[in-house]
Amino acid sequence: MSSNNLYESTTKIQQSSVQGKACVTCGVKADKMVADHKVPLVVEYYQTGKINTQNMTSVKAVQPQCPTCSAKQGGTLSNISKQIKSFFNLIKK
Numbered sequence: 319m320s321s322n323n324l325y326e327s328t329t330k331i332q333q334s335s336v337q338g339k340a341c342v343t344c345g346v347k348a349d350k351m352v353a354d355h356k357v358p359l360v361v362e363y364y365q366t367g368k369i370n371t372q373n374m375t376s377v378k379a380v381q382p383q384c385p386t387c388s389a390k391q392g393g394t395l396s397n398i399s400k401q402i403k404s405f406f407n408l409i410k411k
């Protein structure tokens with residue numbers, strides 16, 4: 319399973335719900351805003367062991383983010399994901 323694909327899985331309704339809104343991180347309005355999950359899916363997955371599909375597809379679950387901040391956060395999240403994975407691997411041993 320790719321955490322990046324999981325993270326990027328937003329519905330078209332969610333994507334369209336954030337268009338024309340300012341980025342929650344830097345306030346920029348880009349031509350194409352990115353729907354960002356308020357609780358990043360990768361974090362939710364590791365916290366609960368599952369993804370709440372109802373929350374996941376709700377427009378309330380997302381916030382507008384510009385492509386720049388989204389890319390930055392995506393990079394950070396994949397790092398966190400790796401750290402959490404190695405943490406759980408340590409526990410299992």
Ligand SMILES: [Zn+2]
Pocket residue numbers: 341342343344345346383384385386387388
């Ligand atoms: Zn931004």
